[in-house]
Amino acid sequence: MKSTLKLFRRFFLVLIISIILLFILNIILFIAITYNQIGNASPWKNAEIIAKNLTQTNDGIFKLSNEGKKILNQSEAWAILIDNDSGKVKWNSDNLPKEIPMQYSLADLSWAIRGYIEDYPTTTSEYGDDLLILGNPKTSFWKAMWNTFDYNMIANFPKTVLLFIIFNLIIIFIIYMVSISGVLRSVKPIVTGIEALPDGQNIYVKEKGLLSSLAVSLNRTSEKLRSQEYKLKKRETARANWIAGVSHDIRTPLSIVMGYASQMEENKSLPQEERKKAGVIRLQSIRIKNLINDLNLSSKLEYNSQPINKTLINAVSLMRGIVVDFLNMDPENLYPIIWDTDECLTSCMIKADANLLKRAISNLIINAQVHNPEGCIITAKISEEKDMCCFTISDNGQGVTEEQLDSIRNSPHYMVCDSNAGEQRHGLGLLIVKQITIAHGGTVEINHSPEGGFMVSILLPLDQG
Amino acid sequence: MNLDYIKDKKILLVDDEPELLDMVANILKEEGYQKLKTANTVNEALSICKEWKPDFAVLDVMLPDGDGFSLLKQIRAFSDIPVLFLTARGEDEDKFQGLGMGADDYIVKPFLPKELILRIGIILRRCYKNDQPLIRLASCELDFDKAEVIKNEEHIPLTAKEYEILQALYRNAGKIVTIDMLCQAAWGDNPYGYENSLMAHIRRIREKIEENPSKPVSLITIKGLGYKLIVEG
DSSP states (O other), X not given: OHHHHHHHHHHHHHHHHHHHHHHHHHHHHHHHHHHHHHHHOOHHHHHHHXXXXXXXXXXXXXXXXXXXXXXHHHHXXXXXXXXXXXXXXXXXXXXOOTTSOSBOOHHHHHHHHHSEETTEEEEEEEETTEXXXXXXXXXXXXXXXXXXXXXXXXXXXHHHHHHHHHHHHHHHHHHHHHHHHHHHHHHHHHHHHHHHGGGTXXXXXXXXXXXXXXXXXXXXXXXXXXXXXXXXXXXXXXXXXXXXXXXXXXXXXXXXXXXXXXXXXXXXXXXXHHHHHHHHHHHHHHHHHHHHHHHXXXXXXXXXXXOXXXXXXXXXXXXXXXXXXXXXXXXXXXXXXXXXXXXXXXXXXXXXXXXXXXXXXXXXXXXXXXXXXXXOOEEEEEEEETTEEEEEEEESSOOOOHHHHHHHHHSOBTTXXXXXXXXXXXXXXXXXXXXXXXXXXXXXXXXXXXXSSEEEEEEEEBOOO | OOOGGGGGSOEEEEOSOHHHHHHHHHHHHHHTOOOEEEESSHHHHHHHHHHHOOSEEEEOSEETTEEHXXXXXXXXXXXXXOEEEEESOOOHHHHHHHHHTTOSEEEESSOOHHHHHHHHXXXXXXXXXXXXXXXXXXXXXXXXXXXXXXXXXXXXXXXXXXXXXXXXXXXXXXXXXXXXXXXXXXXXXXXXOOHHHHHHHHHHXXXXXXXXXXXXXXXXXXXXXXXXXXXOO
């Protein structure tokens, strides 16, 4: 809903800004237009000009200058000069209409000044003690004849203006709310729907209202996503189940093979040669066992169906436990393991799935054993490097060539390769180590060991808590 | 090793695969276990449990007329015998379910006979430790019943911590026991451990059980990893 609110706020801001802008622009336009009008024709000014241009000769005859006449012509107005004492017209312009009276009482004058003479709007100017009246064309002006204002009204003008503005803003806000709430109502479910899409939730938006077509396509998108996800999951589950099923069914027969092979290997009444063969059967059975275990886990890790239960564990204890398990299972001491960890490092806390991590490290030790059937010395080490916990398993066995090392580091494994092309690696041990390490946010480093064998380090982030 | 008393225990093996039952029985017989019975189904197993009263049972999880978990539940209704699950299902949830229901251990197939024998031995020694006679070490005898060491006819008492540590070592006699497991046995769960205290206790145990504590022959240090108790056969 956050985004809807943001949209709403933004809309409102834009609206307010546009209203203010509109207001200012209107004032500017108004001023521009009225300024021009005032400049062109001010009838009061004309009356004054006429008064200035009217002169009286010594023998009492009035004369309007050419400039005065020009103004009268331009504005199509007429003019009269009324005597202060008698109220008679002392002078009039040549174009005086016939209906204009030549004698004015005081009452007539008050009417004439305030308003009209025979519907001609008038403007006035003084001429000595006398009065000059300019009669403008009938349709040229409109005069406000009752222009009195209450004093209180003038005094309260700023307040009134403010009140008007506020009132208008409230009205605009209400109009906005009413109109936007309709839009919001129809946008809201769609926004909620789109926000829920990435979480893989099943969404359904009612297909009506303003944006019904959007809702329809949103529903169809969700449906499509769901069905795709379902199909993908079904296929992945089928694959993982198949692998789990096969590995399950192999376990019991393999137990019998391993059991009898072991017995024969230790049966002192059998010839040495036969006991050796039984030993080979046992070793190869163990390889199959490791393979099916790895295949199962690897497919689960690849399809994310392996839950990862991280807890706070001491890496030193974990590694020690694994090393001891291997030593205890190897009474002939064919693969001695040297514990090469700094004695001062008694704890190294990490957040990890103990079972999975145990599996990864066991795989490294099994790898060293499987690739060195004649036996080798394995070194196990834990160290803290910066903010990483580093588990290292190295051996002094046959090792690998540079080319092999490069291939182990870079070629994709057949389990995770989606093309048939290229040289693909086999053997699942290291793949699982990588998968488990990545699931824990760590990295795997593969190298030659200083003793000339093989060396793998798992680096996991230390717990910062 | 003077552990023969556990070989007298009655063991019931339950699995739907007769071949596997034969093999496991064979392995256990070779190891010296004499009192064995096998069952293929839940019903058979239950009736043997009631009549024969075994001391220990090895159960498969998948059986033709039910599963090992429910079989264990039914056995628990009348018996507290230790149980080890032997199964082809390697899922962690199954493991937790099995152990959560009071099974003593869990082995996923395929397994090596050595591993099975080792684990059965550990369980039997733990569960029937009161039956155990004196344990003979190179230069003394251990009596867990009385929590004492008998050296040169002298009875030396063990402290509680020493007793716990020696018990943990004895349960895994001949095998390395990690520092962490020993700390856990003596002090319970603590990720930071008590390594220095453990070393002090080991020194005192050696003074009690070794002829020459600075050159131990019964309680051996495996550098950086843990300790091993050597029991005389």
